[in-house]
Amino acid sequence: MSTIAVIAGAVAAPRHRRAAVGASILAVLVVVAVLAPVLAPHDPNAIDADRILAGPDLSHPFGSDALGRDVLSRVLFAYRESLAVAVGSVLVALAVGIPLGLLAGYLGGAVDSLVMRPLDLLLALPALLLALSLITIIGPGSGVALLAIAVIYLPILARVVRSSALAVSGEDYVAGARARGVSGFGVLLRHVTPNSLGPAVVQASILMGFAIQIEAALSFLGLGAQPPTPSLGLMLADGYQVLRQAPWADIFPGLAIAVTVFAFMLIGDGLRAHFDPRGVTE
Amino acid sequence: MTDPLLQLAGLSVGFGDVSAVSDVSLDVRKGEIFALVGESGCGKTTLALSVMGLLPGSAQVRGQIRFQGDDLLTLSEGARRRLRGDRISMVFQDPGTALDPAFPVGEQVAETIRAHRPVSRREARDRAIRLLAEVGIPSPAERYADPPHRLSGGMQQRVVIATALANEPSLLIADEPTTALDVTIQAQILGLIRDLRDRHGTTVILIAHDLGVVADLCDRAGVLYAGQLVELAPVERIFESPRHPYTRALLAALPTAAAARGALPVAGGGVPDLADPPPGCRYSPRCPVRMDVCVRVPALVPSEPAHATACWYAQSERMA
Numbered sequence: 055m056s057t058i059a060v061i062a063g064a065v066a067a068p069r070h071r072r073a074a075v076g077a078s079i080l081a082v083l084v085v086v087a088v089l090a091p092v093l094a095p096h097d098p099n100a101i102d103a104d105r106i107l108a109g110p111d112l113s114h115p116f117g118s119d120a121l122g123r124d125v126l127s128r129v130l131f132a133y134r135e136s137l138a139v140a141v142g143s144v145l146v147a148l149a150v151g152i153p154l155g156l157l158a159g160y161l162g163g164a165v166d167s168l169v170m171r172p173l174d175l176l177l178a179l180p181a182l183l184l185a186l187s188l189i190t191i192i193g194p195g196s197g198v199a200l201l202a203i204a205v206i207y208l209p210i211l212a213r214v215v216r217s218s219a220l221a222v223s224g225e226d227y228v229a230g231a232r233a234r235g236v237s238g239f240g241v242l243l244r245h246v247t248p249n250s251l252g253p254a255v256v257q258a259s260i261l262m263g264f265a266i267q268i269e270a271a272l273s274f275l276g277l278g279a280q281p282p283t284p285s286l287g288l289m290l291a292d293g294y295q296v297l298r299q300a301p302w303a304d305i306f307p308g309l310a311i312a313v314t315v316f317a318f319m320l321i322g323d324g325l326r327a328h329f330d331p332r333g334v335t336e
Numbered sequence: 337m338t339d340p341l342l343q344l345a346g347l348s349v350g351f352g353d354v355s356a357v358s359d360v361s362l363d364v365r366k367g368e369i370f371a372l373v374g375e376s377g378c379g380k381t382t383l384a385l386s387v388m389g390l391l392p393g394s395a396q397v398r399g400q401i402r403f404q405g406d407d408l409l410t411l412s413e414g415a416r417r418r419l420r421g422d423r424i425s426m427v428f429q430d431p432g433t434a435l436d437p438a439f440p441v442g443e444q445v446a447e448t449i450r451a452h453r454p455v456s457r458r459e460a461r462d463r464a465i466r467l468l469a470e471v472g473i474p475s476p477a478e479r480y481a482d483p484p485h486r487l488s489g490g491m492q493q494r495v496v497i498a499t500a501l502a503n504e505p506s507l508l509i510a511d512e513p514t515t516a517l518d519v520t521i522q523a524q525i526l527g528l529i530r531d532l533r534d535r536h537g538t539t540v541i542l543i544a545h546d547l548g549v550v551a552d553l554c555d556r557a558g559v560l561y562a563g564q565l566v567e568l569a570p571v572e573r574i575f576e577s578p579r580h581p582y583t584r585a586l587l588a589a590l591p592t593a594a595a596a597r598g599a600l601p602v603a604g605g606g607v608p609d610l611a612d613p614p615p616g617c618r619y620s621p622r623c624p625v626r627m628d629v630c631v632r633v634p635a636l637v638p639s640e641p642a643h644a645t646a647c648w649y650a651q652s653e654r655m656a
Contacts, residue, residue: 226433233388233428234448234499235421244447248438 073324079317087134094127098284107300117302120292129306132284137314139196139278140265143203144211144258151208155215156250160223160242170216173209181206185268189277196285199278203265214257218250225249252329256322263318266311286311340402341366341507341539342387347399349382349391349563353611356382358563358618359399361636364507369533369540371550371571373586374560377607380543383560384509387541388426389416404506422452425500426509430516431492435484441495442468442480448502467498471528490521497528504536511543526553547590551575556642559583562608562618565636569643579645579653582619617648625649 086093095113102122110117116125158169176184185202192198222228223246231241266286272278273287281288286307293304340363349357357379364370372380385391387401389408401408403424408416420426428434435444445464449455455463461480468476471494484492493513500508510529514522530553533540544550550557550571557574559567559582567580578584605622608614614621620630629648638644639654 226428226430227436227439229390230428230434230496230499231436231444231447232390232417233420233426234444234502235417235419235451236447237417237451240447240451245436245439249436 070324070327072320073328076317076320076322076324079313080321083133083137083314083317086130087137090130090134094124094130096124096127098123098127098131099282100124107296107303109300110302116306117300119289119300119303120296125289125303125306128284128289129286129310132279132286132289132307133310133314135196135279135283136266136269136286136311139200139203139269140262140314143200143265143269144207144262146200146204147207147211147261148254148258150204151211152215152251152254155212155254156219156242156247158212159216159219159221159250160246162220162223166216170212173212176205177209177213181268182271185272186277189272194277194280196279196283199269199272202272203268206268207261207265210261211254211257215250215254218253219246222246222249252325256325256329259318259325260322263315263322266314266318270307270311339366340364341404342541343400343402344383344387345400345402347383347386347401348397349379349386350396351392351394355610355613356395356563357386358613359633360560360563360565361399362558362565362568364539364541365556366506366539367533367537368555369530369542369553371554371557372541372543372560373545373547373550373557373574375545375586375607377610378560379563380545380560381511382563384426384511384541384543387507387509388420388424389413390420390426418452421448421499421505422503423505424507424509425503425505426511427493427496427500427513429512431489431496432484432516434496435492437484439483440481441484441487441492442476442482445495445498445502448499452503464498464502467502468495471495471498471501472524473498488521489517490524493517493521493525494528497525497532501532501536501538505538507539507541508532509541509543512545513542514549515546522549529553547575547586559586562610562613564618564633565646566619567643567645567647568636569645573640573643579639579643579650580619580647581623581625581649585622617646623649627652 100123102118105114105118105122107120108114108118108122114124114126116129119125119128154169154173158166184206188202188205189198228241228245231245269278270287270290273285274291278287279285289307290304293300293307297304342364345361347357347360348355360383372383374380382391386397387408391397397409435441442461442464445467446460449460449463465476465480468479473479473491473494479487484495487495513529514525517525526549529540529542532538542550542554554571557569557571558565559574559580561582567574567578567583574583575587578587608618608621616631616633620626623630627648634646634648634651636644636646637651639650
């Protein structure tokens with residue numbers, strides 16, 4: 055299987071090539087997700103009583119599930135949903151976390167405490183518990199799952215940005231920019247920010263991989279996407295009931311999660327090498 | 337040449353218990369190159385940063401820093417920012433860290449112009465390229481967009497100097513501008529600083545621990561020891577007839593061709609703990625001519641119109 059060859063090659067490759075492989079896999083996955091309605095051979099929700107737990111064949115390469123629905127079509131649509139939630143949650147966390155982390159790290163002192171203490175509080179709560187409470191308050195659904203994951207990630211990303219902003223603020227070139235008369239805000243915007251974002255970008259890429267897993271976990275628990283919306287987590291939950299008779303109902307959504315996480319890890323690895331060329335052995 | 341451009345009066349800087357600069361008073365005259373000399377940790381950089389207004393918030397500053405008539409310590413942060421990079425600018429020790437690695441070098445010059453002048457991007461860019469040419473960067477238009485790491489250390493320092501000169505400052509503070517550079521490049525950078533003074537009349541404060549550099553380039557020198565100004569004189573006087581025992585020790589420690597065959601001369605002792613400095617003259621614990629009176633702080637007393645020393649022994653020597 056060519057996927058295995060790609061994975062084996064990627065693990066052996068130097069870091070910058072790993073990032074390229076990761077990015078290529080992800081690019082294919084994104085295209086697949088976007089084009090899901092075109093690529094799907096069947097209606098993902100069409101129930102076919104004749105094909106209950108039917109194995110893979112030419113017209114249904116991934117087989118059918120307990121309701122006779124086409125697993126390939128469902129994986130495609132579910133993947134679309136999962137990827138949107140994963141990417142969306144990290145983007146939301148970045149949009150809030152980057153400014154907060156920058157302000158805390160750059161201004162320090164009282165601002166630092168004011169911004170970081172509440173975030174530390176969030177960090178202290180178990181992630182899943184946090185998500186569960188949020189979903190209990192608002193009600194289940196993909197949008198809420200996205201929000202819950204963003205809330206879990208916000209303190210992590212804010213901390214990463216804060217610590218690099220703190221380090222960058224102590225650099226000579228920041229003092230140099232101030233010595234040239236650049237305003238405090240100008241220094242933050244033009245000198246501290248561009249030099250502080252590298253670690254957050256690396257972290258964000260890795261967190262996107264985990265977000266796919268969290269989204270699947272929430273859906274698996276029935277707290278994310280609601281049936282009949284196809285969702286990787288829901289498919290795992292359903293397929294789990296019939297694992298012995300029809301493993302394909304579980305294997306393919308599982309594989310979709312694994313490959314995505316893997317692609318994000320490769321990208322994160324490569325980005326880290328890019329932003330911090332020291333300490334990298336090729 | 338005799339108007340003071342910058343006057344420090346009783347300037348003291350402390351960080352908590354540490355007294356980094358203690359009661360320093362001196363004038364820097366328009367158009368001169370003034371050397372601030374002393375070993376590491378004697379307060380040279382702290383002094384420079386207090387003039388720039390770049391000390392951390394935890395620093396306690398007392399005294400006066402008068403620049404073109406204004407006491408800088410009474411100005412608002414906004415007013416001080418407007419002076420920085422415009423009327424007063426600074427060149428840092430290590431050009432490798434003083435330039436933003438993620439910022440094209442030319443843009444750092446242009447940014448300095450735009451921080452103070454209402455000019456368009458294009459105009460700032462053109463001016464920045466002219467400045468890069470002036471400090472001796474070959475094909476400045478092509479170098480403009482280069483990140484700092486593409487340039488050699490000497491070229492980086494030229495860029496730093498270009499940023500410092502961007503708005504034709506009255507005062508340029510150069511904090512050991514050649515310490516991080518190769519010896520051959522050092523001479524070029526020092527030559528560049530002298531040229532700029534000659535051409536633009538910029539007043540320069542050169543911070544140095546290398547007396548050789550000072551001898552070549554500077555008009556007058558102030559010697560700092562553990563935050564106290566111990567001697568202030570024209571550079572020839574410092575070399576020909578130093579009066580403070582510390583200045584003499586510094587000069588004796590200069591490696592010369594004759595001494596280079598043997599062990600290098602070393603000044604005995606070490607800098608005192610500035611959190612608990614010795615009372616009176618801070619050099620007294622190391623001083624070969626210490627007297628009982630040295631537990632009181634000696635005043636900076638002129639022995640000749642241009643030469644002043646803060647030393648009880650030097651004064652008694654003169655009386656005798």
